[in-house]
Amino acid sequence: MIVQRFVLTPFQQNTRIVACSETRKAICIDPGEESAELVDYIANQGLDLQAITLTHGHLDHVGGTAALHESFPNAEILLHEGDADLYYGLPQQPLFMGIQPHQMAALGFDYEAPPKLSRNWVDGEVYEVGALRFKVLHCPGHTPGHVVLAEETAKRVFVGDCLFAGSIGRTDLPGGSHTQLMDSITTRIVALGDDFTVYSGHGPETTIGQERLSNPFLNGTYEIGKGKYF
Ligand SMILES: [Fe+2]
Numbered sequence: 001m002i003v004q005r006f007v008l009t010p011f012q013q014n015t016r017i018v019a020c021s022e023t024r025k026a027i028c029i030d031p032g033e034e035s036a037e038l039v040d041y042i043a044n045q046g047l048d049l050q051a052i053t054l055t056h057g058h059l060d061h062v063g064g065t066a067a068l069h070e071s072f073p074n075a076e077i078l079l080h081e082g083d084a085d086l087y088y089g090l091p092q093q094p095l096f097m098g099i100q101p102h103q104m105a106a107l108g109f110d111y112e113a114p115p116k117l118s119r120n121w122v123d124g125e126v127y128e129v130g131a132l133r134f135k136v137l138h139c140p141g142h143t144p145g146h147v148v149l150a151e152e153t154a155k156r157v158f159v160g161d162c163l164f165a166g167s168i169g170r171t172d173l174p175g176g177s178h179t180q181l182m183d184s185i186t187t188r189i190v191a192l193g194d195d196f197t198v199y200s201g202h203g204p205e206t207t208i209g210q211e212r213l214s215n216p217f218l219n220g221t222y223e224i225g226k227g228k229y230f
Contacts, residue, residue, distance in 0.1 A: 001132060001154050003199070004041060008032035010108070011060040014201055016158070019047050020130025027053045027129050028075075029149065029158050030201060031064030038064070039071045050129060051118075054079040055160025056146040057086030058173075059093040061201060062114060069115045076118035078127075080138060082145025086175070090114050096173055121147050134158075137188045141181025142169035150192055157208075158199045163189055165198075165206040168217045182217070190218065 002019040009032040017038070019026035026047040031038065042049050049072040052065055057079060069075060079087055086093070094109040095101075104110040123138035127149070134149040142161045146169075150157040161169040163185055171178040189198075194209030216222040 006035060006038050008035055009060045012202055013060040020132045023130030024048055025050050025130035027051045028068060029053050030055055030061040031068045032060050033064040034067035035064060049075045051076045051078055056143040057083035059090055062087055063111060065114050066112055078121055079117050080145035080147050081120040083143050087114055139184035139188050141171060141177050141184045144175045148189060155195050156197045157192055159189060161201040164200045164203050166215055
């Protein structure tokens with residue numbers, strides 16, 4: 001499996017190209033913004049971009065979908081239906097962060113309407129990329145339609161903004177739920193097993209085992225609502 005990371009947007013989001021090394025079939029997980037480097041990498045490596053696969057609909061994960069799709073118009077675009085409103089509402093998302101319409105262009109947040117989704121993820125489906133087989137797991141909480149992509153043979157999981165090295169996703173944005181997020185992390189992501197490598201939407205790679213031991217949200221150190229470490 002080929003995994004190439006590009007750190008994009010002012011949010012330092014991890015855009016990744018993931019490809020089957022045998023067939024050169026590839027996906028782009030979460031294109032954060034328009035990037036010539038990303039397009040050049042796909043072309044220079046001789047990869048066949050079959051899809052733009054979105055973990056969720058936040059602007060720093062989908063903002064580059066239109067530009068990438070213009071370069072690779074045959075790539076399908078996949079997102080869970082729970083985040084379709086967020087996705088199609090991309091031009092309005094900066095308002096969530098207090099960015100006013102007259103500030104959007106100057107700050108680089110003036111998005112055009114994104115291209116139409118090809119179809120929606122189905123929870124539990126297996127998505128094939130050459131010899132790679134990604135199980136699609138609906139993990140709501142950070143957003144209502146968040147999914148993670150788990151390659152069980154290679155023991156790698158692409159978790160978007162559910163889980164980070166040492167932390168978890170924020171749940172204060174519209175549609176967020178801490179209870180749902182903790183349920184998703186514990187019953188769907190941690191359940192994959194300690195030996196899975198975790199690729200997050202921001203920050204470094206980690207493993208399930210490392211997070212289970214050291215992440216304060218998973219090892220019992222911190223309980224949300226109590227408001228303190230104990
Ligand atoms: Fe997010």
